[in-house]
Amino acid sequence: MFNRRLLSLVLVTGLILGLAGLAWAGVPDPGQSEVSTPGGAVTITPAGNGQSLADRGTPVTVTIRDANGLAIAAYPAQDIWLDDAGSGDINLCQGGSLADDDTDVNGVTTISGLIAGGGYTQAGMSVYVSGVALTVAVDDGTGSTILNIDVNSPDLNGDREVSLSDISLFTSDLTVPQFRSDFNHDGTVNLSDLSLFATWIGETCP
Numbered sequence: 381m382f383n384r385r386l387l388s389l390v391l392v393t394g395l396i397l398g399l400a401g402l403a404w405a406g407v408p409d410p411g412q413s414e415v416s417t418p419g420g421a422v423t424i425t426p427a428g429n430g431q432s433l434a435d436r437g438t439p440v441t442v443t444i445r446d447a448n449g450l451a452i453a454a455y456p457a458q459d460i461w462l463d464d465a466g467s468g469d470i471n472l473c474q475g476g477s478l479a480d481d482d483t484d485v486n487g488v489t490t491i492s493g494l495i496a497g498g499g500y501t502q503a504g505m506s507v508y509v510s511g512v513a514l515t516v517a518v519d520d521g522t523g524s525t526i527l528n529i530d531v532n533s534p535d536l537n538g539d540r541e542v543s544l545s546d547i548s549l550f551t552s553d554l555t556v557p558q559f560r561s562d563f564n565h566d567g568t569v570n571l572s573d574l575s576l577f578a579t580w581i582g583e584t585c586p
């Protein structure tokens with residue numbers, strides 16, 4: 381009798397532990413997942429007519445794993461996005477920086493396209509999976525958990541439209557060049573940036 385009760389206890393305990401394991405399965409774990417990028421600078425616009433991460437040579441690769449370190453396949457692209465690393469500098473449009481595809485069988489996807497949004501930052505970017513920032517970054521050589529991607533936008537004040545206020549800010553940067561207005565990323569702000577800026581005036585989120 382005692383042994384039978386002991387056996388039941390062992391079975392129940394095993395079942396509970398098994399269920400706990402199942403509960404972890406398929407749930408992204410920020411400590412097991414990874415994100416990497418060569419790093420660089422990109423210009424985004426509210427309507428998503430700026431430069432793609434791929435064109436700027438700084439695509440982001442994301443690998444999503446659960447707490448057991450197992451790859452999570454088919455994780456929805458709409459739940460994986462890029463945003464500032466907590467500075468609040470970037471103001472994205474709805475769904476403005478989603479992953480290119482759902483994760484593949486290895487739990488891998490990329491974020492390499494055009495981003496819709498405004499604001500500017502040199503304080504780094506992060507990948508968020510269902511709202512949780514991934515904490516493990518690889519391959520950028522800095523050991524940092526944030527991504528070395530600088531972002532600017534003709535929407536300089538980050539209100540998700542390119543309007544008069546932004547024109548005024550851009551004009552002041554023609555005198556004292558700032559990263560935020562260097563849309564062709566050549567280290568200065570001049571007529572080349574102005575001609576780019578002109579094509580984006582009036583843009584808002586889609």
Ligand SMILES: [Ca+2]
Nearest residue numbers: 535537539541
């Ligand atoms: Ca604006």
Ligand SMILES: [Ca+2]
Nearest residue numbers: 562564566568
């Ligand atoms: Ca420039």
